Amino acid sequence: MLQSNSGASARQRIGIGWPLTAGVALGIASFCADLVDGTLRTVLQFVASTGFAWGCAAFVAASPARTRRGAAAAAVIVLCTATGCYYWLNLPGGLRPGGESGPLFRAFAYWMLLSITGGTVLGALAHAVRADGARRAAVAAGLTSGLLAGAGIAIVTTLLVTGDPARGELGQGTLQAAAGIAVATWSFARRRSPRAWMVYVGAALAAGTAGALAWSAIESVPIIGF
Numbered sequence: 001m002l003q004s005n006s007g008a009s010a011r012q013r014i015g016i017g018w019p020l021t022a023g024v025a026l027g028i029a030s031f032c033a034d035l036v037d038g039t040l041r042t043v044l045q046f047v048a049s050t051g052f053a054w055g056c057a058a059f060v061a062a063s064p065a066r067t068r069r070g071a072a073a074a075a076v077i078v079l080c081t082a083t084g085c086y087y088w089l090n091l092p093g094g095l096r097p098g099g100e101s102g103p104l105f106r107a108f109a110y111w112m113l114l115s116i117t118g119g120t121v122l123g124a125l126a127h128a129v130r131a132d133g134a135r136r137a138a139v140a141a142g143l144t145s146g147l148l149a150g151a152g153i154a155i156v157t158t159l160l161v162t163g164d165p166a167r168g169e170l171g172q173g174t175l176q177a178a179a180g181i182a183v184a185t186w187s188f189a190r191r192r193s194p195r196a197w198m199v200y201v202g203a204a205l206a207a208g209t210a211g212a213l214a215w216s217a218i219e220s221v222p223i224i225g226f
Contacts, residue, residue, distance in 0.1 A: 019061045019074045023081025026057050030082065031089040042168070051151030051215055052176040054079060056183055058119050059144060062126035063187065072123030079115035083108065110221065122147065129187050137188065138196040142203020145184035150211020152176025154219070157212055181208075 029048030033041060047053055058075035065071035087108040125147075128140035155173030181204065188200055 016077065019077035020081055022057055022061055023078045024085050026054065026078065026082035027085025028089070030086050042172070046172060046175060050172075050176055052148050052180045054082065055118065055122060055148045055151075056180070057082070058122045059126050059148065059183070059187070062123040063130060065123070065127060068124055068127045071127035072120045075123035075126065076116055076119030079119040080112060083111045083115045087111075114218070118147075126187070130191065134194040134196045135199055137191060137193070138199035139203045141184050141188035142200050142205075143207045144187065145181050145204040146207020146209075146211035147180075148183055148211075149177040149180030149208055151215045152178070152180060153208055153212040154215040158216070177208075 026048055029044055033044035033049040036044065058078045061078045062071035062075040065074050087104060090104055122144070125140045125144045129137050129144060131137075132140065152173045152175065156170060156177060159170050159173065184204065185200075188195060
């Protein structure tokens, strides 16, 4: 009996440890992306400082969870830990001396709220893609595609509409959109249960449009300019 409890505790620590580790690494990498220039900045921004990167980290961390609640918890832990780590590193008097604390704490509160909301949604979707029936899993995968690719689609659309697209930003947005769609499609394709591909495609198209609009609204809030 003692051995059984010990094994369960070990699994629980491992389950929490992975999202915590991923969140810390994501927060540090995102902070470092603000400090460097050139090619390294471009690479770090893509892998650690974009809507796709943070959403993907949460989704992947949630995928192995056996329950919907566990998946949501894993995703929330990743995003909240990354947010806390990033803004802790930016505290005035620390690695970013001379800054003002007011805008930083407002931005921290804003992104923490979005981390809890987004993590809960992405965790539930990750569990649905893996464990639900064919149609529900297809819809969940399509919604995931929209969430992960939405930021990139918003960037590309905005640049094309303004008529003066910067090559670097256009490439970054295109890469985010393509990577988001690829991750969602891969997660759906690796299901062992039946797949409803046409439902997935329809849901992905609708969610891609909604995701782009949602990200545009999120980025329109002045507080995120920190």
